Amino acid sequence: MKKLMNEPGAYVDEMLDGLCAAHPDTYRRAGESGRVIARATPGFEGKVGVVSGGGSGHMPLFTGYVGEGLLDACAIGNVFAGPTVGDCIDAMHAAERGAGVLCLYGNYGGDRMNFDMACELTALDGMQSETVLVTDDVASASAEESGKRRGVAGIVYAYKIAGARAEQRGATLDDVAGSARKAIAGCRTIGVALTPCIVPEVGTPNFTIGEGEIEMGMGIHGEPGIWRGELKQADALAGEMLERVLADLDVGAGERVSVMLNSLGATPHEELYILYRAVARLLDAKRVSIVAPLVGRYATSMEMTGASLTIQRLDADLETLLRAPARCPFWSH
Amino acid sequence: MKKLMNEPGAYVDEMLDGLCAAHPDTYRRAGESGRVIARATPGFEGKVGVVSGGGSGHMPLFTGYVGEGLLDACAIGNVFAGPTVGDCIDAMHAAERGAGVLCLYGNYGGDRMNFDMACELTALDGMQSETVLVTDDVASASAEESGKRRGVAGIVYAYKIAGARAEQRGATLDDVAGSARKAIAGCRTIGVALTPCIVPEVGTPNFTIGEGEIEMGMGIHGEPGIWRGELKQADALAGEMLERVLADLDVGAGERVSVMLNSLGATPHEELYILYRAVARLLDAKRVSIVAPLVGRYATSMEMTGASLTIQRLDADLETLLRAPARCPFWSH
Numbered sequence: 001m002k003k004l005m006n007e008p009g010a011y012v013d014e015m016l017d018g019l020c021a022a023h024p025d026t027y028r029r030a031g032e033s034g035r036v037i038a039r040a041t042p043g044f045e046g047k048v049g050v051v052s053g054g055g056s057g058h059m060p061l062f063t064g065y066v067g068e069g070l071l072d073a074c075a076i077g078n079v080f081a082g083p084t085v086g087d088c089i090d091a092m093h094a095a096e097r098g099a100g101v102l103c104l105y106g107n108y109g110g111d112r113m114n115f116d117m118a119c120e121l122t123a124l125d126g127m128q129s130e131t132v133l134v135t136d137d138v139a140s141a142s143a144e145e146s147g148k149r150r151g152v153a154g155i156v157y158a159y160k161i162a163g164a165r166a167e168q169r170g171a172t173l174d175d176v177a178g179s180a181r182k183a184i185a186g187c188r189t190i191g192v193a194l195t196p197c198i199v200p201e202v203g204t205p206n207f208t209i210g211e212g213e214i215e216m217g218m219g220i221h222g223e224p225g226i227w228r229g230e231l232k233q234a235d236a237l238a239g240e241m242l243e244r245v246l247a248d249l250d251v252g253a254g255e256r257v258s259v260m261l262n263s264l265g266a267t268p269h270e271e272l273y274i275l276y277r278a279v280a281r282l283l284d285a286k287r288v289s290i291v292a293p294l295v296g297r298y299a300t301s302m303e304m305t306g307a308s309l310t311i312q313r314l315d316a317d318l319e320t321l322l323r324a325p326a327r328c329p330f331w332s333h
Numbered sequence: 334m335k336k337l338m339n340e341p342g343a344y345v346d347e348m349l350d351g352l353c354a355a356h357p358d359t360y361r362r363a364g365e366s367g368r369v370i371a372r373a374t375p376g377f378e379g380k381v382g383v384v385s386g387g388g389s390g391h392m393p394l395f396t397g398y399v400g401e402g403l404l405d406a407c408a409i410g411n412v413f414a415g416p417t418v419g420d421c422i423d424a425m426h427a428a429e430r431g432a433g434v435l436c437l438y439g440n441y442g443g444d445r446m447n448f449d450m451a452c453e454l455t456a457l458d459g460m461q462s463e464t465v466l467v468t469d470d471v472a473s474a475s476a477e478e479s480g481k482r483r484g485v486a487g488i489v490y491a492y493k494i495a496g497a498r499a500e501q502r503g504a505t506l507d508d509v510a511g512s513a514r515k516a517i518a519g520c521r522t523i524g525v526a527l528t529p530c531i532v533p534e535v536g537t538p539n540f541t542i543g544e545g546e547i548e549m550g551m552g553i554h555g556e557p558g559i560w561r562g563e564l565k566q567a568d569a570l571a572g573e574m575l576e577r578v579l580a581d582l583d584v585g586a587g588e589r590v591s592v593m594l595n596s597l598g599a600t601p602h603e604e605l606y607i608l609y610r611a612v613a614r615l616l617d618a619k620r621v622s623i624v625a626p627l628v629g630r631y632a633t634s635m636e637m638t639g640a641s642l643t644i645q646r647l648d649a650d651l652e653t654l655l656r657a658p659a660r661c662p663f664w665s666h
Contacts, residue, residue, distance in 0.1 A: 002527040006568055019606050273351030295662075300601060303601055329628075329665055
């Protein structure tokens with residue numbers, strides 16, 4: 001296992017130390033366990049709090065997106081393991097500014113269980129909360145069972161859009177949850193994996209795959225995908241990925257979308273742009289306009305090789321929220 | 334070779350297509366060959382042009398740093414191969430706004446030869462130019478032969494500082510070259526490599542290295558380093574890297590520096606922050622203050638695993654230039 005780390009058990013806490021040391025104007029550690037990242041400067045009094053959570057090993061997700069116009073706080077677990085109930089509660093308290101808290105996170109069983117319990121327990125103290133699950137991974141369940149789909153890279157759009165709505169003075173918890181739901185309703189992702197990654201405390205690759213093989217639709221923790229087979233050229237892969245996403249998302253001529261080409265970690269920027277080129281040409285042929293595309297690392301699996309494609313359908317309202325200012329080291333628009 | 338690409342020979346041009354398609358407000362292709370990236374909107378009349386160039390395979394270097402407050406134009410070659418003389422000339426013309434052009438690039442033989450010829454040929458047309466070489470890699474030659482050192486990730490600081498100086502109305506070519514030289518005089522880098530990368534048109538790894546081995550001081554094209562041996566823990570590596578850099582750069586208590594922890598490609602953000610934590614603690618113990626640190630991917634070798642540490646010594650003037658606004662998708666400060 002070739003990782004630049006100290007003791008495997010210290011991976012997450014040392015990473016959080018470094019994150020907060022590097023960006024003290026953006027992040028601070030909060031919560032009893034220190035496994036909550038909150039804004040260094042809290043949002044305004046009366047602001048709806050936006051909270052997320054998830055496992056470590058996906059940087060910039062999840063903690064990287066704490067910042068003005070994005071998340072107020074985030075609970076983080078061990079690598080590929082969800083946050084504890086206590087950390088979810090602490091994140092909610094860190095985000096609470098008197099107008100309730102939106103819990104916005106990926107649809108994974110453990111995270112749901114813990115956040116649900118956190119919402120129940122904070123409700124006893126009078127905290128108002130609302131939950132919106134991100135379910136953008138088209139490969140993880142059929143359209144008929146879309147509620148079972150996992151959340152992957154598309155969560156970044158949900159953060160950005162809900163985060164921007166929550167910065168508007170007077171926005172209610174219903175308003176912010178509504179914007180998050182609208183974003184998610186128009187967001188679909190599919191990934192393709194080329195090589196595995198290693199969870200530090202495990203020490204061996206999280207799956208095995210042949211020399212010339214890829215897996216279409218694999219999840220960000222190595223969850224099984226749609227097919228495994230020979231590596232194809234980038235244009236063919238981009239075409240298939242776009243087709244699978246658009247089969248599930250109604251986007252037609254004259255519409256506007258944002259496109260995210262996300263590296264799972266090791267895949268370089270060069271190759272993301274080769275994929276982007278193909279996707280942009282195909283969308284152009286369909287007379288779909290791309291605005292504010294995101295090409296880079298947004299939701300990774302450490303050193304995994306591969307990429308995901310996300311399409312976020314926009315209307316005027318969502319586009320305004322997507323383009324609104326936001327401040328964190330991982331958001332450059 | 335598991336790469337998300339089409340024909341290996343199309344890797345660079347398709348990547349540039351994608352880059353410009355994704356960010357048409359920032360970049361445009363220029364030059365006869367299309368291997369020059371210039372600002373979509375040129376700098377003001379009378380601005381000193383800042384030009385760079387180098388091989389592909391290092392994104393965001395080199396072309397990614399074209400933008401307001403950064404480079405005006407950049408000539409780009411094949412993967413790990415320098416730009417042609419013609420492309421250097423075209424980049425200089427694309428950057429020329431009537432006050433001369435600074436050619437600011439890494440100290441590699443081929444790049445020097447071609448840029449030197451380009452400067453001679455453009456001088457015949459009356460273009461004023463100045464050359465400043467980036468030589469930040471302490472592992473590539475001794476302090477006595479520092480002029481032989483290669484340029485690596487520290488070039489990003491030189492771009493930022495020279496680019497900011499060039500945006501100041503009235504700044505002359507001498508002023509801009511002077512700021513670049515001052516930045517470089519206070520900038521040192523060392524890298525550590527864990528795994529190789531694959532040049533698309535070659536198809537095999539650019540070097541071999543054992544399962545548990547690393548190479549301290551390896552260059553970004555796989556140039557030999559200082560020692561090869563067993564992988565150490567992150568704190569020990571960070572300590573050695575910092576020591577080697579500071580042995581060569583006079584930075585004492587009360588001084589201010591910027592620190593860059595740069596991934597060579599595959600090394601994830603988590604591990605960069607673990608390294609950053611160690612470096613920040615060591616500098617803190619020396620009472621050296623870190624400002625505006627950079628943690629991420631700035632100068633990569635595609636999917637290589639490893640990291641580099643750069644220390645940029647700052648005075649008030651350099652710090653102002655470093656913090657000045659800049660606009661490109663790869664600069665978020």
